[in-house]
Amino acid sequence: MTNTPTRRHADTPNTGLIPSELIMAHALENAINHDGKPNQKSILSALFAEGLEKSQIKNTIPLIQEVIQEVTNLSPEKQKEKFKELEHKISKREIRVGLKELPSAEKGKVVMRLAPFPSGPLHIGNARTAILNDEYAKMYKGKFIVVMDDTIGSEIKPIEPEAYKLIEEGLKWLDVKFDKKIIYKSDRTKQYYKYAEEMLKKGYLYVCHCEQEKMHDLKIKGIECPCRQLTPDEQIERWKQIFKAKEGTATVRLKTNMQDPDPAFRDRVMFKISDRPHPRTKKKFRVYPSMEFSWAIDDHILGITHILRGTEHYMSTRVQNFIRKIFNWQNPESIYNGHFAIKGVKISKSKGAKEVKSKAYQGWNDPRTWSLQSLHDRGITKEAIRQFVLGLGMRQTNITVPIETLYALNRKILNDAPRYFFVEQPEKITITGSPELTAKIPIHPNGKHGTREYKTTQKFLIPKIDFDLMQNGNYRLIHLLNFKSENILKAEPRTFSFVSTEHRTANSEQRPKYLQWLPADDKNIKVEILMPDGSKINGLGETELSKLKEDTTIQFERFGFVKLHEKQKDKLKFWFAHN
Numbered sequence: 316m317t318n319t320p321t322r323r324h325a326d327t328p329n330t331g332l333i334p335s336e337l338i339m340a341h342a343l344e345n346a347i348n349h350d351g352k353p354n355q356k357s358i359l360s361a362l363f364a365e366g367l368e369k370s371q372i373k374n375t376i377p378l379i380q381e382v383i384q385e386v387t388n389l390s391p392e393k394q395k396e397k398f399k400e401l402e403h404k405i406s407k408r409e410i411r412v413g414l415k416e417l418p419s420a421e422k423g424k425v426v427m428r429l430a431p432f433p434s435g436p437l438h439i440g441n442a443r444t445a446i447l448n449d450e451y452a453k454m455y456k457g458k459f460i461v462v463m464d465d466t467i468g469s470e471i472k473p474i475e476p477e478a479y480k481l482i483e484e485g486l487k488w489l490d491v492k493f494d495k496k497i498i499y500k501s502d503r504t505k506q507y508y509k510y511a512e513e514m515l516k517k518g519y520l521y522v523c524h525c526e527q528e529k530m531h532d533l534k535i536k537g538i539e540c541p542c543r544q545l546t547p548d549e550q551i552e553r554w555k556q557i558f559k560a561k562e563g564t565a566t567v568r569l570k571t572n573m574q575d576p577d578p579a580f581r582d583r584v585m586f587k588i589s590d591r592p593h594p595r596t597k598k599k600f601r602v603y604p605s606m607e608f609s610w611a612i613d614d615h616i617l618g619i620t621h622i623l624r625g626t627e628h629y630m631s632t633r634v635q636n637f638i639r640k641i642f643n644w645q646n647p648e649s650i651y652n653g654h655f656a657i658k659g660v661k662i663s664k665s666k667g668a669k670e671v672k673s674k675a676y677q678g679w680n681d682p683r684t685w686s687l688q689s690l691h692d693r694g695i696t697k698e699a700i701r702q703f704v705l706g707l708g709m710r711q712t713n714i715t716v717p718i719e720t721l722y723a724l725n726r727k728i729l730n731d732a733p734r735y736f737f738v739e740q741p742e743k744i745t746i747t748g749s750p751e752l753t754a755k756i757p758i759h760p761n762g763k764h765g766t767r768e769y770k771t772t773q774k775f776l777i778p779k780i781d782f783d784l785m786q787n788g789n790y791r792l793i794h795l796l797n798f799k800s801e802n803i804l805k806a807e808p809r810t811f812s813f814v815s816t817e818h819r820t821a822n823s824e825q826r827p828k829y830l831q832w833l834p835a836d837d838k839n840i841k842v843e844i845l846m847p848d849g850s851k852i853n854g855l856g857e858t859e860l861s862k863l864k865e866d867t868t869i870q871f872e873r874f875g876f877v878k879l880h881e882k883q884k885d886k887l888k889f890w891f892a893h894n
């Protein structure tokens with residue numbers, strides 16, 4: 316008996332070997348993406364994602380090697396042709412790391428909702444809820460509805476008219492698949508009135524004219540106010556009057572239980588008067604429902620089965636369930652997520668709105684807003700955002716994650732981005748003895764983006780920060796030459812001597828410090844980089860940058876990833892993603 320594995324057909328049951336057609340499909344895909352040569356390691360990791368287990372590696376490797384041989388012998392055209400035939404074998408993997416099953420969820424019957432309050436665009440924190448809803452809706456082949464939670468807002472948290480469009484734009488960018496018909500709470504005001512009247516007639520609501528402070532005091536003491544005792548007929552009369560009453564003089568309260576152990580649950584406000592014009596309905600309405608009331612009704616009408624919400628919504632759930640019980644409606648399942656904070660990120664929509672209006676920020680895409688628009692403009696990919704969110708999953712505990720986690724995921728995705736030279740605050744140096752050189756530098760070590768050439772003399776530009784730190788020792792202008800500094804503290808701190816061009820990996824004492832550089836000529840391009848904190852970094856970039864199109868993400872070597880935001884006549888403006 317020999318251990319030589321035999322080839323199996325794709326449809327043979329899993330007896331410990333991965334079907335060879337699946338290996339072939341991955342090998343072809345890999346070859347097409349890597350100049351015709353499939354890579355064993357890459358194929359292995361692709362197979363892990365297909366369910367290959369560690370114990371199967373030993374038996375699978377000979378199969379992979381056999382397939383690699385076969386694929387390498389094919390012409391690029393044949394590879395593509397064959398891949399087309401086998402492409403369907405590759406599973407369309409959708410990462411759903413850390414997502415537990417939803418309670419009592421049935422495939423095809425799950426209805427989820429996202430309820431953004433339009434006070435600004437969605438930011439990285441909101442993206443979590445949006446993506447989790449999206450993943451669950453897909454997981455159960457359910458429906459996902461977006462409901463603009465725009466009843467009226469408040470003085471401190473007003474609705475921003477442009478937020479509606481920004482939210483939609485952000486969700487589309489994230490590839491969140493929501494129901495085409497977006498629902499607006501502000502379109503449903505009359506519906507809320509209808510249910511309110513029904514509840515008033517049945518004695519579940521009352522119109523209260525007591526002052527807010529007095530009422531607060533009564534609630535704490537557990538004492539009912541006189542308004543609560545009036546008959547339903549009198550309540551309906553008061554309800555009719557409320558539409559003409561002055562702002563702040565009347566509320567509609569839910570009759571819960573004034574003895575409830577939690578004073579906050581006692582007779583909460585369900586409707587209030589507001590004279591602030593609504594961005595959509597203008598002055599058509601003055602009496603607005605609380606979010607709790609509107610959701611109690613809408614979750615039923617929209618048939619919502621599962622709600623992902625923050626743990627701060629325990630009270631809302633209780634109030635909504637209380638109302639639904641009155642109508643004998645079923646409650647949706649609420650699944651709670653703990654507070655989610657990102658270390659290194661401060662988000663304030665109200666500050667954002669203020670700074671956007673005063674033009675202190677560039678707009679709603681300013682990096683300081685942390686809006687999805689700002690992340691897009693910085694070169695953070697939606698794929699990285701989704702991986703970031705799914706990596707956290709659903710958890711009831713509070714979590715704080717460093718923003719670097721997102722950056723690390725994005726860096727992996729941007730691995731193939733072209734790399735260019737940028738010198739921050741350039742300082743001119745001279746390297747005596749350096750011959751005139753033609754630097755032929757690949758735009759990326761993977762060779763995919765070609766090369767560019769620069770002719771050099773003995774004059775170079777290096778970043779000020781590096782210049783200031785220079786000491787006597789060995790240095791290397793990356794991809795170009797080695798030099799040494801011996802008289803850094805003496806008369807000519809800007810003049811150094813040439814050593815060689817070869818790239819050596821000498822012993823550690825000899826190993827040079829690497830410096831970013833540009834030839835010191837007048838062809839370099841002015842570059843400005845907007846940083847996440849709103850500050851700007853200026854410097855010079857290589858001439859090749861002029862070929863870039865706006866919205867391209869590149870890497871400035873030894874600096875970080877940036878996206879070209881705007882091409883001006885004499886300057887390129889980039890936005891910084893991360894290093």
Ligand SMILES: [Zn+2]
Binds near residue numbers: 522524525540543
């Ligand atoms: Zn009262």
